[in-house]
Amino acid sequence: MNNLLSNIKIEVPSGTYLKDPESSTLGKKILTHSIILIDEMGFESFNFKKLGAAIQSNESSIYRYFESKHKLLVYLTSWYWGWLEYQLVIETYSLTSIEDKLKKAIEVLTRTTKNDNTYTHINEVLLNIIVINENSKSYLTKDVDDDNKEGFFMPYKRVVKRFSELISEYQPDYDYPLSLASTVIQSALHQQFVKDHFKTISNFDKQHTPTQFFTDLVLNALTYGK
């Protein structure tokens, strides 16, 4: 994807940051290198002291942008879902047949992420790996309901809703458009993890891709009712 739509800023829930990291070079460095570090060492081992060292800045300066490492994780995952919603919209918009739209949507949601040069300070491929490995930690907490009220998970829920609307448009009689949408989106992440770490329970290889699997699953579910 090249700069068809440059300068589009991905919107992230404002409660996740104290100072907008997109508004300064230090902020952008925090984003760039937190992605690299979390990918390298995992979210548990990652902390603001290590991040400070990596960007030759100070722990205390990072706390001016994010009040906790949890909120930084929520920021990063929200950014990812916002970005993915964008991909979904622009790649399906011009298609005229609803079947093509649906198939394209499944492709966007289940394919391996490619880098998008529009956002130079964010490595989308690494961010996708972080989302695979750490996304669920952003909501599997005792504070989910509070965080949810603050709108932290809106970007994720918007992706689910958009996809479910395509499902309903393709098959208005289907009873579970939202559940099917969130199953595909969530399971696509899980299946990537399984493929890398629990190989004995995966069927994916060069010929058999998640996109193919989920496309069959969705189309069969919608084509033949119950």
Added chain:
Amino acid sequence: MNNLLSNIKIEVPSGTYLKDPESSTLGKKILTHSIILIDEMGFESFNFKKLGAAIQSNESSIYRYFESKHKLLVYLTSWYWGWLEYQLVIETYSLTSIEDKLKKAIEVLTRTTKNDNTYTHINEVLLNIIVINENSKSYLTKDVDDDNKEGFFMPYKRVVKRFSELISEYQPDYDYPLSLASTVIQSALHQQFVKDHFKTISNFDKQHTPTQFFTDLVLNALTYGK
């Protein structure tokens, strides 16, 4: 389920514990109350000091059974998968038609958990809630591959494999039996979470259950090929 098969011990990977908690009253108290506490406060806030206080025992004594709270979590989730495998086997065994077996398996894997009085020191309903909220934390770590080599995730993988075998028996031509199996098992947990915390992206209510949703999904995927 009553004591049809009493005294069947659920096997848990031996590397998860230092001393078998089933072998003593203190060990059983650790299991009973760790489940209650983790459910109450979440895995992050839970620690062995609090558990010690809850069972009027000492932190140091708990460390004689489990070398870390992570391994205790792996123990508990493994126990759950081992128990679920049991339910799967005994509830499908006597059925003769493969379609009935498959449908029953989906029911066992996607229904709301009921208490099983065979294991008095384990509350399966609470344990199921823990699995919904904390299961992914047992493998989304930098040590997954080591833990996997130690066999920590065998109970989970065995459930996936058994279910995938039923899928293949029902439809030998299907290309993704393992992926479909792990999608259903994993997504069933996720959908329960979504239903409780992200209501706006759920379609479940009294009339529309996860079991119904997943049954349609699987049968359509298998009945109508691609």
Added chain:
DNA sequence: AACGAAATGATAGTAATACTATTATATTTG
């Protein structure tokens, strides 16, 4: 170039965590 404000950096400190190590006291077993 000068001034004030804002941003960043440096340093110190804190309560809690996830343990380890050691020694003491119960409890069980032969």
Added chain:
DNA sequence: CAAATATAATAGTATTACTATCATTTCGTT
């Protein structure tokens, strides 16, 4: 009843995830 084993008590440690305070640098405006 002694020895072995299990459990308890206590202390200690490095690290974490921050907060607080003050110093310095950078920036925009005149």
